[in-house]
Amino acid sequence: MRRYGPAVLLLLTGAAVLRISLFGDLYLRYVQAGLRPYLIVSGCALVLLAVVSAIISRRPYDDGCQGHRHGPGVAWLLTLPALALLFFPPPALGSYSAEREAAARAAQGVGTFPALPKAKVLDLTLAEFGSRAIYDSGRSLKGRTVRLTGFVTRDDDGTWYVTRLLISCCAADASTSKVEIRGVEAPPTDTWVAVTGTWHPEGRLGTDEAWPAVLDAGDVRTVPEPANPYEKR
Known part of the structure; x- marks a missing residue:
């Protein structure tokens, strides 16, 4: 499963970007309205890259790739910011x-x-x-x-x-x-x-x-x- 880590991270990040820009106005908490098209394009590109990465990861590893396949599981922690943006987008800046x-x-x-x-x-x-x-x-x-x-x-x-x-x-x-x-x-x-x-x-x-x-x-x-x-x- 570790081999799909980069693909999952790309997918979550792309989905989070699309969620706030394509399916609502949450993106206005972070950027000007004129940047919405760029966010949508970026989100779609990340999702596409995730699919490509997943396809490439399905290929069998040769002996020289064993170290990468058994890399540290801590890399999965990189998915936490993407999950937070996807499910719990931070509020707009306020009094603080x-x-x-x-x-x-x-x-x-x-x-x-x-x-x-x-x-x-x-x-x-x-x-x-x-x-x-x-x-x-x-x-x-x-x-x-x-x-x-x-x-x-x-x-x-x-x-x-x-x-x-x-x-x-x-x-x-x-x-x-x-x-x-x-x-x-x-x-x-x-x-x-x-x-x-x-x-x-x-x-x-x-x-x-x-x-x-x-x-x-x-x-x-x-x-x-x-x-x-x-x-x-």
Whole structure:
């Protein structure tokens, strides 16, 4: 049975990749949506390689291959990560990953931003809200009601935030975008919420004192975690 180890490992890995990319949206926990076709192709290639490897392994071993046939069984432990991804895919990054990023931000330059839509309630990403709050000299957020969606994180002093992780390619390059929420009680950490409120100016534009942006909340409601939990950087 050991001779089929590589084939089994390839098959499990390929099946895991196909499970998260072809049969659902789990892949969005790890990579951007545009990478889905590459994951599907990779999964199919791994399954095909597994079949080829199994066929080759059926051939009789000559005397020079006896050492390989009786190799250490510990190699089978390599199947555990593939099984974990197949049956127990890890969750999206959450508050622990968000809190590892330092609060200090380099100034990106103050300037004017395009006009916001004339809607009663603006649905903004955390990144857009934060950029306008910290760098927009035109103060386009002033007096506007906005709705932000993300998961709850908090500091030891009780301050809490709506938070999202931003990715360029995959979860490995994630960075934090968060907005401090004032005026309402915080739901439990990692709860996904939609918060409606108005911008509360803090600090001088373009400085670390202005980060993170602050929202005076009037309403907080629990929402399901979205299929794609990340914002694009």
